[in-house]
Amino acid sequence: MTSRKGGLRAFIWPAVLVYTLLFVVPAIYGAAISLFDWSGIGTKATFRGFGNYLFILTDDAFRQSFINTLVLAVSGGILIFLAAFCCMAVLRQMKGRGFIRSVVYLPNIISPIAIGAALSFALDSRGALNQVLSWIGLPPQSWLGPDLVFRCIIAGLAWSAAGFYVILLMSAVDGIPEDLYEAASLEGVTKVQAFRMITLPLSWDVFATCAVLWVIGSLKVFEIVLAFTGSANSGVPLSARTVAIQQYMAFNDPSGLPHLGVVSAIGVLMFLLSLVLVGLTRRLTRREALEL
């Protein structure tokens, strides 16, 4: 076996090398840049220590963007997993379940820019949604105004992301033997109770994975916000800025001299936040493993 292992080493190291040199090392380099005040090649870099981090944590716009991102992670997560749980309760025995899964999953692989462009036109003041509201006698709303736009973004994001978690959780549900449900039904357990007593406990591991994936994904939300707020003259309103958007705006500083240290520090904070939230999510979802 030793010769075989030696042979396999040559399979592994190129990917390890590429991943390390082009992803891990740049991340460390980014952490180094975040300690300086620097506007790019050809300008002087001054060491600031944790000054950039202090600036970010005390700046109102940045603080707002962190709050927004957390709100999005929590409320989007609630919407998504509520929808996914509903699917888990009934989709197993529905007619056309394969078709339903495909249609529900599809928005997940469509560009968020396209989704944002189409949905924001539908939500425009003279758009499709207000038209529908006027048919049933409700007053039109300014959906894309600064008060409501972030809620619309969360709803749009939850709508487009939910399908991914539905198919992941359903693949776990498919692995549960049918006779468990039959036995439960003979015992007088209703379908709703069966979800709570059988389906959810037996797919809990996959749910925990899903929760982690959602948390990682929700911190990086970027494109859909740009596409929802793109037509506004003044850029993205404060109420709709996620951390990633705030970073992009800091990079495209109107003065033309971006503070690369600050932009880098946001990236480092996002990584730390993702580690903390993943740890927290894993703690919250930890249960005794159930085996059949």
Add this chain to the structure above:
Amino acid sequence: MTSHIAHTPWHRPPESWGRKVSRLFGDHIVPSAIKAGIWLWVAFNLGLLAWVLMTSLKSTRDILLGPFALPTHIEWENYVTAWDTAGFGQATLVTLIFVFSSLVLVMGFSLPAAYGLARRMDRTASTLTAYFAMGIALPMQTVLIPYFVVNTSVGQFMTDWVTGAWDPRIGLVVFYSATAIPWTVFVLTAYFRSLPSSLEEAAQLDGAGPWLIFRKIMLPVARGPVTTIAIITGLGAWNETLLVLFLVPDGAQRTLPAALLNMYYGLQYTSNWGALFAGVVLLVGPIVAVFLWLGRRIIEGATLGANK
């Protein structure tokens, strides 16, 4: 034993009124309401697709008359505007080159690594698998500035000293591939682990080396799922926007999602909604086509990583 018999349905005492109500809700009303909700969701998704397609064929005048009004005539002009004026033709070409060249890089590095990690059952292998998994949690935002700085300076260096010209999109392909490798390696490792190694052991006894076994036995056996994972990686590249915005400064050199975004920003001057929706169809249409063709397998591939 007696208690067991008492629980079988034909010996059960008549149901109390409260139980009947809870059965009515738990077995009929709530599940039916959820089913109706799911069908509404499906109808909304299909309706939205149809609505986008219809809007892309309406003249801007028709669009502004009413979002649900049927087109008075088919406005092919929208597609011509998007393809030529808004640069979608050029952007499609750029996107295809970007998708295929990053696919070659990502799969070229990930496939052997995943196979090697799956077949080495020692401590190093599990450490390295965890090391790749860490990359899934590493947001691209952390490396954007380093990528930007390196890409700019390499471009400068090449232009000044070596080739006299440089395309920032080379950096885009290389860096995008590097960020896509962790997920691909992770999922492929999980898949290769699930394959029995008896075939390879037989080949090994016949004296075949690991490289020969990998190419002549493993790749053909794993072709279906590997293709699926490649498609999912390719879909990710097709939709990539953030890295394009940071690394490619010239709007004319950017990929499709950036072209759509650019057109969307210009809308306040052009007001050409019809062409914008034609752009949406040009960006989304190929994805929907691939999904119609391979949807079931894409869904299987997407669930591969989480269940293992």
